[in-house]
Amino acid sequence: MLRSLFRAAVVLFTLGLALPALAVDTYTKTRHPIVLVHGLLGFDSLLGIYDYFYGLPGELRSGGAKVYVASVSASNFSEVRGEQLIRYLDQLRATYGHSKFNLIGHSHGGPTVRYVASVRPDLVASMTSIGSPHTGSKVADALSTVAPPGSWLEATLAGFVNATSAFIQFLSGGSNPQNALGALASLNSAGSAAFNSRHPQGKPTSACGQGAAVVNGVRYYSMGGTSVLTNVFDASDALMGAGSLFFGWEQNDGLVGQCSSHWGVVLRDNYPWNHLDEVNQVFGLRGLFSSSPASVYRGHANRLKNAGL
Numbered sequence: 001m002l003r004s005l006f007r008a009a010v011v012l013f014t015l016g017l018a019l020p021a022l023a024v025d026t027y028t029k030t031r032h033p034i035v036l037v038h039g040l041l042g043f044d045s046l047l048g049i050y051d052y053f054y055g056l057p058g059e060l061r062s063g064g065a066k067v068y069v070a071s072v073s074a075s076n077f078s079e080v081r082g083e084q085l086i087r088y089l090d091q092l093r094a095t096y097g098h099s100k101f102n103l104i105g106h107s108h109g110g111p112t113v114r115y116v117a118s119v120r121p122d123l124v125a126s127m128t129s130i131g132s133p134h135t136g137s138k139v140a141d142a143l144s145t146v147a148p149p150g151s152w153l154e155a156t157l158a159g160f161v162n163a164t165s166a167f168i169q170f171l172s173g174g175s176n177p178q179n180a181l182g183a184l185a186s187l188n189s190a191g192s193a194a195f196n197s198r199h200p201q202g203k204p205t206s207a208c209g210q211g212a213a214v215v216n217g218v219r220y221y222s223m224g225g226t227s228v229l230t231n232v233f234d235a236s237d238a239l240m241g242a243g244s245l246f247f248g249w250e251q252n253d254g255l256v257g258q259c260s261s262h263w264g265v266v267l268r269d270n271y272p273w274n275h276l277d278e279v280n281q282v283f284g285l286r287g288l289f290s291s292s293p294a295s296v297y298r299g300h301a302n303r304l305k306n307a308g309l
Helices: 002-022 056-062 078-096 109-119 138-146 152-172 180-187 189-198 237-247 293-306
Strands: 034-037 067-069 101-106 124-130 218-225 265-271
Touching: 034 056, 034 078, 034 109, 056 067, 056 293, 078 101, 078 109, 101 109, 101 293, 109 124, 109 189, 109 218, 124 293, 138 180, 138 189, 138 237, 152 180, 180 189, 218 293
Parallel strands: 034 067, 034 101, 101 124, 124 218, 218 265
Antiparallel strands: none
């Protein structure tokens, strides 16, 4: 009797040790790696200690995802940034044997990944934009008006942004060229319209509607926020509040209008986030009862996983 009880205890103890090992989190384990792409004045990581996608790569990896964070020009034309991203993806494919990638771009990262999906669909399984100005940003339009082409003010602002971009690249260990005027030309309404005519895949069929879900074998998704002042302790909210003044009554995240964020399948366009909350900045500060960016990114990775991507 005692021997039987001892054996049962050993079995239960062994199972207790084995079950945690078996309970591996695979919630975000997509078939293809996820590549995160930053927006204007963005970076992969500053000095290797502060991420643009604050805390999000780790959250995705904790569920089994293979995650890479790209570094492209902090400011430049969408096409130039896209070509830089293509070189990075080709390098990853040659080094690790990946066939395709799930690209997730924030802000100017949206048009950047769209460019790659347009010209190199062989590299892309899915494209997701978050808070991206696909039809342009009214803030960029205002800057184009206040500092007209060829003016001293335009040259001054461009010099400042180029210097800031170069410093960001230095801190992140990058060496990509910077072009503030190229970024402005890509992000205003006129430049966005021209870009969309060259790369229309996933373009909404109406002004504030949705676009095709799949084009050339690439899945298209988008999401965005419509809140501005979300946390009194977040110093960046003042910048978002200033940007929102250019939108009048249009819902926006401080830099991008609600409808401008639409591309492909619109997952949600009214998260209670401002433009920086969309990447869990600054230091994860956001509205008290707002959705967790980490949970949303994990949920989307699970969506990609379930779609076989």
